[in-house]
Amino acid sequence: MDLRTSINLNPLKPYHCRSLTSLKPLQPHHLQLKLFKSNPISTKLTTFISATSMSIEAPPKASNPSFLDQKESGFLRFVKYHGLGNDFILVDNRDSFEPKVTPEQAVKLCDRNFGIGADGVIFAMPGINGTDYSMRIFNSDGSEPEMCGNGVRCFARFIVELENLQGKQSFTVHTGAGLIVPEIQDDGRVRVDMGQPILTASDVPTKLKATKDQAVIKAGLDVEGVTWNVTCVSMGNPHCVTFGTTQSQALQVDNLNLSDLGPKFEHHEVFPARTNTEFVQVFSHSHLKMRVWERGAGATLACGTGACAVVVAAVLEGHSERNCTVDLPGGPLEIEWREEDNHIYMTGPAKVVFYGSVSL
Numbered sequence: 401m402d403l404r405t406s407i408n409l410n411p412l413k414p415y416h417c418r419s420l421t422s423l424k425p426l427q428p429h430h431l432q433l434k435l436f437k438s439n440p441i442s443t444k445l446t447t448f449i450s451a452t453s454m455s456i457e458a459p460p461k462a463s464n465p466s467f468l469d470q471k472e473s474g475f476l477r478f479v480k481y482h483g484l485g486n487d488f489i490l491v492d493n494r495d496s497f498e499p500k501v502t503p504e505q506a507v508k509l510c511d512r513n514f515g516i517g518a519d520g521v522i523f524a525m526p527g528i529n530g531t532d533y534s535m536r537i538f539n540s541d542g543s544e545p546e547m548c549g550n551g552v553r554c555f556a557r558f559i560v561e562l563e564n565l566q567g568k569q570s571f572t573v574h575t576g577a578g579l580i581v582p583e584i585q586d587d588g589r590v591r592v593d594m595g596q597p598i599l600t601a602s603d604v605p606t607k608l609k610a611t612k613d614q615a616v617i618k619a620g621l622d623v624e625g626v627t628w629n630v631t632c633v634s635m636g637n638p639h640c641v642t643f644g645t646t647q648s649q650a651l652q653v654d655n656l657n658l659s660d661l662g663p664k665f666e667h668h669e670v671f672p673a674r675t676n677t678e679f680v681q682v683f684s685h686s687h688l689k690m691r692v693w694e695r696g697a698g699a700t701l702a703c704g705t706g707a708c709a710v711v712v713a714a715v716l717e718g719h720s721e722r723n724c725t726v727d728l729p730g731g732p733l734e735i736e737w738r739e740e741d742n743h744i745y746m747t748g749p750a751k752v753v754f755y756g757s758v759s760l
């Protein structure tokens with residue numbers, strides 16, 4: 401893999417690194433860093449930099465689409481985005497329903513040591529059944545989830561760049577979770593209609609016995625001898641939300657060892673499609689804090705669908721109101737589970753990190 405990166409990034413947050421032994425290590429000469437002082441399109445000046453010193457400005461304005469239009473044979477152009485540190489490689493796939501990157505290539509691209517580094521790869525594809533666009537995503541382990549909340553905010557910003565749109569914009573997006581409608585707000589954040597939560601146990605899916613109206617609410621889940629109280633919610637993708645164990649009802653989420661706990665939930669036999677797991681601390685009836693172990697991606701800095709599932713579980717268990725701020729390690733999301741239409745609305749940022757091209 402030959403990686404060429406034109407960097408317009410804010411200082412990268414320290415990320416967890418994934419070690420994948422199956423990858424051939426990149427040779428130093430493979431990595432050609434180009435620092436664009438401004439918009440990568442118009443810049444003639446490129447400065448080759450030593451890796452030790454980088455003073456980098458964010459681009460003065462979003463790049464216009466010609467960066468992505470330029471076709472370098474054998475190279476895939478991409479834009480790196482993040483939503484509260486949950487980061488993605490975005491690919492302009494509007495000309496085809498066939499992803500330009502295979503799941504196996506996605507694993508290599510997502511690797512934080514030998515690739516670009518990301519929690520997933522997201523494809524902007526043509527619309528389906530009359531929607532403006534469709535979105536597909538591969539997790540960093542190559543699996544394909546139904547939906548991604550932080551990802552769809554990045555997707556919306558990406559579309560604005562590609563189509564050179566200005567101001568408030570809203571699109572219809574077909575996803576594995578059904579119709580999703582993101583809207584760019586005046587302050588640049590993205591508000592997303594995430595649809596309705598799915599609570600029927602068999603649809604999450606989970607084999608746990610329903611505790612109320614076919615839903616699994618505050619049920620006991622045994623994880624290596626410890627019984628956790630869990631509520632299971634699907635946002636198109638499965639979530640297991642816990643506020644504590646039968647021994648300790650009030651979690652201190654910063655004290656949890658997610659690397660140890662997370663996989664035990666993700667691969668638990670009661671979750672036939674695996675699960676994302678959210679560990680939640682309640683600050684007040686409108687303020688929650690969570691950490692997440694994501695299916696197919698591990699501990700991430702944020703999870704949009706997870707934050708939605710957390711508010712649903714918090715309301716159902718009586719911990720919170722329907723309007724909440726959810727603090728994630730990467731920052732806060734505003735979540736509203738609206739009673740009138742039973743839809744969940746998520747509002748949060750999505751930021752460009754850098755533009756690049758990579759040979760597959």
Ligand SMILES: N[C@H](CCC[C@H](N)C(=O)O)C(=O)O
Pocket residue numbers: 486539544545546547548549550551637638676694695696697700702703704705706
């Ligand atoms: N790993 C998740 C997909 C990404 C969800 C998360 N990044 C979000 O923002 O919703 C899954 O396999 O269901």
